[in-house]
Amino acid sequence: MAKWNISPVDSYSYEPLRIQVYNVLREAIVNGEFMPDEKLTEMEIAEHLNVSRTPVREAFRMLEREELLTIIPQQGVFVSGIKSRKEIDDIFRVRMELEGLAAYLAAMNINEEQRRRLRKYAEEIEQCIEENDLKGCVRIDIAFHRIIKEATGNKWLERFLDSLFVQATRFRMKSLSQEGRMVNALNEHRRLGEAITGGDAELARRYMEEHIQAAWKSILIVFEEEHGTEAEKEV
Amino acid sequence: MAKWNISPVDSYSYEPLRIQVYNVLREAIVNGEFMPDEKLTEMEIAEHLNVSRTPVREAFRMLEREELLTIIPQQGVFVSGIKSRKEIDDIFRVRMELEGLAAYLAAMNINEEQRRRLRKYAEEIEQCIEENDLKGCVRIDIAFHRIIKEATGNKWLERFLDSLFVQATRFRMKSLSQEGRMVNALNEHRRLGEAITGGDAELARRYMEEHIQAAWKSILIVFEEEHGTEAEKEV
DNA sequence: TATCATACTTTTGGCAACAAAAAAATCCAT
DNA sequence: ATGGATTTTTTTGTTGCCAAAAGTATGATA
Numbered sequence: 001m002a003k004w005n006i007s008p009v010d011s012y013s014y015e016p017l018r019i020q021v022y023n024v025l026r027e028a029i030v031n032g033e034f035m036p037d038e039k040l041t042e043m044e045i046a047e048h049l050n051v052s053r054t055p056v057r058e059a060f061r062m063l064e065r066e067e068l069l070t071i072i073p074q075q076g077v078f079v080s081g082i083k084s085r086k087e088i089d090d091i092f093r094v095r096m097e098l099e100g101l102a103a104y105l106a107a108m109n110i111n112e113e114q115r116r117r118l119r120k121y122a123e124e125i126e127q128c129i130e131e132n133d134l135k136g137c138v139r140i141d142i143a144f145h146r147i148i149k150e151a152t153g154n155k156w157l158e159r160f161l162d163s164l165f166v167q168a169t170r171f172r173m174k175s176l177s178q179e180g181r182m183v184n185a186l187n188e189h190r191r192l193g194e195a196i197t198g199g200d201a202e203l204a205r206r207y208m209e210e211h212i213q214a215a216w217k218s219i220l221i222v223f224e225e226e227h228g229t230e231a232e233k234e235v
Numbered sequence: 236m237a238k239w240n241i242s243p244v245d246s247y248s249y250e251p252l253r254i255q256v257y258n259v260l261r262e263a264i265v266n267g268e269f270m271p272d273e274k275l276t277e278m279e280i281a282e283h284l285n286v287s288r289t290p291v292r293e294a295f296r297m298l299e300r301e302e303l304l305t306i307i308p309q310q311g312v313f314v315s316g317i318k319s320r321k322e323i324d325d326i327f328r329v330r331m332e333l334e335g336l337a338a339y340l341a342a343m344n345i346n347e348e349q350r351r352r353l354r355k356y357a358e359e360i361e362q363c364i365e366e367n368d369l370k371g372c373v374r375i376d377i378a379f380h381r382i383i384k385e386a387t388g389n390k391w392l393e394r395f396l397d398s399l400f401v402q403a404t405r406f407r408m409k410s411l412s413q414e415g416r417m418v419n420a421l422n423e424h425r426r427l428g429e430a431i432t433g434g435d436a437e438l439a440r441r442y443m444e445e446h447i448q449a450a451w452k453s454i455l456i457v458f459e460e461e462h463g464t465e466a467e468k469e470v
Numbered sequence: 471t472a473t474c475a476t477a478c479t480t481t482t483g484g485c486a487a488c489a490a491a492a493a494a495a496t497c498c499a500t
Numbered sequence: 501a502t503g504g505a506t507t508t509t510t511t512t513g514t515t516g517c518c519a520a521a522a523g524t525a526t527g528a529t530a
Binding site for chain 1: 254296300394399
Binding site: 251252253286287288289290309310311 | 482483484485486490491492493
């Protein structure tokens with residue numbers, strides 16, 4: 001029985017192996033298939049995917065640059081994990097700023113197709129909440145933010161948001177499962193969607209910042225349940 | 236005679252070769268040692284640095300993730316170059332936001348040592364302008380922004396700013412050589428420095444945003460001199 | 471039993487060789 | 501000459517191998 005549940009590489013693909021390995025590992029990390037701080041050895045991954053060490057090593061180097069892996073020379077490759085309250089604060093401080101900018105730009109640049117999809121998600125998420133469908137909520141939350149991100153048309157902004165987004169992913173499910181958080185997120189999404197489709201950039205920015213701030217707080221609660229509060233650590 | 240003027244790797248260093256190669260290439264790209272769109276072949280770099288292809292390849296993959304190199308599978312790796320007006324706009328739109336945030340956070344978190352250095356740079360840059368020392372100005376401009384960046388204490392913010400900073404580097408020298416730009420930059424720095432050392436976060440953010448916006452405009456002038464305006468392209 | 475030194479194993483770092491694809495050069499027909 | 505097909509060369513993608521470092525187990529000694 002395999003240690004992990006990671007997809008195999010497609011031997012008929014014309015993509016270089018390093019890219020396929022990169023994609024597989026990235027997804028596995030984001031989906032929590034690996035434990036934080038877990039050590040990944042080149043051979044183990046290579047054997048799982050039926051490739052040699054080289055493409056695995058190259059994928060490692062790429063993922064290191066995105067902070068998804070931490071490489072210590074002569075020691076090994078480790079799955080990056082959020083370890084401190086400060087790290088969460090740092091990530092969300094930047095994310096609040098950039099998602100706010102994204103909402104602002106999206107409100108000014110959004111096209112009809114994107115506007116339509118944004119409205120569709122607003123309906124779908126409402127249904128998910130009625131059915132208490134947590135996974136559906138997460139899926140739509142992701143799609144919602146992606147549309148906004150893409151509507152900005154700013155490649156650099158999109159890159160940075162992607163980086164920040166995956167870091168929060170591990171906590172997202174737990175965060176949304178908190179009492180009341182899902183309903184709040186719905187309302188935040190709704191008015192945010194209206195501001196963007198309505199083209200009110202400044203309002204969209206403010207709503208987005210408030211939305212991210214709420215998610216921030218919510219994740220901190222989850223985090224401190226797991227790790228204890230900073231105050232407790234001092235004891 | 237060597238094709239490029241790039242530093243050799245230190246064979247006595249305990250750092251892995253991929254890191255050394257990475258550092259050498261990164262610096263060479265930022266300093267304009269390679270031409271934009273120039274093709275780099277693994278062997279050529281490897282021979283120049285007296286290493287095998289493997290560390291070079293790994294360095295390539297790392298630099299690709301930072302948008303300093305562009306890799307096209309089965310074809311080669313190319314030095315990334317800013318090609319369009321839109322790319323400059325995208326970069327500076329995000330940079331304005333993040334440098335603004337950095338100034339804001341710096342004003343709140345700066346320590347005495349950093350405050351001292353910030354004041355020192357303000358004096359030094361004044362001297363450089365009197366002597367019309369362009370390279371000195373650039374050096375201090377870089378140091379100035381670095382202090383602010385470090386004063387934020389936010390690792391993620393620092394990473395993103397680094398990425399954006401190097402992209403603008405190629406244009407910085409030309410931009411500052413414009414008539415009057417250097418003196419303007421001095422004044423922008425001065426009041427910005429005062430706002431930060433004085434702890435006025437909101438003011439610091441506004442001054443920084445205006446400073447970045449001025450640099451943005453200045454770089455656009457340089458860019459359009461070289462490439463022609465968008466309007467001209469339509470002809 | 472605890473600790474330190476030593477041998478052994480595993481894993482990373484780096485290199486050279488092979489396979490396959492793209493680029494360049496050559497040749498031929500028009 | 502010029503355009504296109506074909507061969508040759510170059511370069512990338514991949515594999516396996518060896519060396520060096522780190523990690524682990526063993527065992528002797530206090």
